[in-house]
Each structure stands twice: as structure tokens, then as C-alpha cells.
Amino acid sequence: MEESTPLQAFRRVCNLRMLAGVYYFCLLHAVSRALSWFGEEGKPLGDALFGLIRFSRQSLLTGVSLLLAVALVEALLARRRWPPALTLAAQVLAVASGAAVGTMLRYVVASLDEPTLEMKPAWALSTITIWTLLGGMAYALLRVGRAQRAGRDELTRLFREREALRTQQTEAQLSALSAQIEPHFLFNTLANVKRLYETHPERGRDMLVALIAYLRAALPGMRRHESTLADELELVRHYLAILQMRMGERLTFAIHAAPDLLPARLPTLVLPTLVENAIKHGLSPLPGGGHIDIRAEHAAGGGLTVEVADTGQGFGTVSGGAGVGLANTRARLAGRFGDAASLELKAALPHGVVARVHLPAEAFA
Secondary structure: OOOOOHHHHHHHHOOHHHHHHHHHHHHHHHHHHHHHHHOOOOOOHHHHHHHHHHHHHHHHHHHHHHHHHHHHHHHHHOOOOOOHHHHHHHHHHHHHHHHHHHHHHHHHHHHHHOOOOOOOHHHHHHHHHHHHHHHHHHHHHHHHHHHHHHHHHHHHHHHHHHHHHHHHHHHHHHHHHHHHHOHHHHHHHHHHHHHHHHHOHHHHHHHHHHHHHHHHHHHHHOOOOEEEHHHHHHHHHHHHHHHHHHHHHHEEEEEEEOHHHOOOEEEOOHHHHHHHHHHHHHHOOOOOOEEEEEEEEEOHHHOEEEEEEEOOOOOOOOOOOOOHHHHHHHHHHHHHHHHHOEEEEEEOOOOOEEEEEEEOHHHHO
16 A cells, blocks of 8 residues: 555545534534533523523534544654554643543633633543543544545456456466467468478478477467476477577577476466577577577576576667566566566677576465
């Protein structure tokens, strides 16, 4: 929940709705007191009604004083991180001060009608005590109600974020599937297979075998929300093998991963998205192509680091990791591991880009 400015905190307490609530409470309080006056023998009805109006006015003075005191302390506490004991002391002092000021105002206004009226210490003490208790209970109810509303708002926000993340995850998977087996990729590969079968049958057969292996690895994975490092590397290996047959010497690649890291779990199509991004934005624009190095290593704290480094053209006109595919990858990592996982991109020397994924120890659970 966003923090409030002092003015917002003040207006959240001192507003027309709260003033109306104070007015009706004071009126009810005055009516409850006036009921005993109507039963007094010999007291005219007009005097009783006048007493009701006067007592309502006096109660309203105290109620408004309490409301202003609470609003001022809320404005004072806005954006401040005081210890709980000090915060509670300020709130209690505000309520007691509001009750005391309201009691003094009641005496001043009453003395205008009766100049000879004297303030009795017992009356002042009892009035301050009663209104301090009433104001304290009302303030506590106000804080509890606000906390409940804040809790409901937070639950609503979390629910919306979860639904948005689910939608984004589905869109990311569909986008990744489209990127992996999009029509022009299949058509170009099949066209290369046909051409190679006519000129170099053995190479054509090898490419067809690689395409079948790639599809067998890619399609089942789309039905899962989670994969393993071993499955991700296998999919990437088949994908790069096909592209290597098409690009020839323009593409070389290497994959390094210790066997004990292969069971690590991560969202599906994280690595293929990074590799496809490296090919599309890094190597394909260069006439000479380049090299892609994929490496998985242990990280501090029992986690895992996976790097996809290319020797392509670098960031250039690319938005430094702000693309849709990379944004979806970050969202899927956050949905699975929260803040414990991350994806960062940095420039490689002398040229190229390194995409580094950090996974927590939870990936091995």
C-alpha cells in the first residue's frame, strides 16, 4: 500500500463524512441525556428541547475537537517510522488533548450564556475522562477498519497480479512456441531438407533427423509449466544443430553443464528464448555470424547460474533487455521463484551480449 502525504492523512480523517458521523453521534449522545430531562416534573417541554439543543452543541464542540486532534496526529505520523510505543503515546496524547480542548470550549461557550458560571474541577475531569474514552474507542475502531480495508485492498491487488501473471505466462508460452516452431522456421528448414536431399542426401537426412528430434523435444514441453535444465539444454542443442546446418560456418556453439546441475528445475522455454534472442538480434545480422556459448555453473548459496553468451553485434539498436520475450522470461522466473531469481543482460568483450539467469537453491528442490 502506498504511503500517504500528511495532507492526505489529515483529509482521510477530517472530511465531510467523518464530520457527519461525529454530528450524528453527538446528537444521539445528547438525546440519550435529554430523555431523563423529559421525565422531570414541572419542567416545560420547551426548556427540555432548548436543553437538548444546547447539549448537542456542547457535545459537538468536543467531538469536532477530538476529530481535529486525531486528524493532526495522523498527519504527523504520515511517512514517519516511529517506534510503536512512541506512536501509541502520540495517539493517546492527541485524544486526551482533543477531549481537554473540547471541554474548555464547552465551558467558554456555556459561559457566554451564563457569565457567572464557574468551572467545577470535578465536572471538567469527568468530562475529559469520558470523552477521552469515547474518542479512544472511536480512534481504535477507525484504525481497525482502515487496517481491514487495507488488507482487503492488498488481497485484491495480489489476486489481480496473480491473474495477470498467469495470463502473461500463457502468452509467453504461446509466444515462445510461435518463436520456436513458427511457419517460416519450419518451411525454411524443410526447404533446406528438400534441397539437401537433391544435392547431398546424407546431409538432408541429418537435418531431417535433427528437425524430428527438435519437434519431439519442443512440443511436449509446451504442456508443462516447468522443465529441467537437462530438457532445456536438449531442446537448445537440437535447435542450434538445425540452425548450424542452415548457417554453416556462420554459427558455432558450445554447451557446458555439470551432470549434477541437470535436474535443476526452471520455467519452460527460458533457455530457448535467450538463444533465439541471441541468434535473431546478435548473430543473424552479421555476415560472418558468430559463436554462442551456453554454460551452467554452481552459484553461491547453493543456487545455479546459467549464461547464454554470443559474439554477435551487441546491443546496438536493441533495447538492452527490454523486449517482450525477455520481459515474459523475467515474469515467468518471478512467478516461479519470486525475487530469488533474476535475468540480467550485459555487454560482452570485445562484442556481443551475455544473458545471465540466476536461480536459487529452490531450483533443486
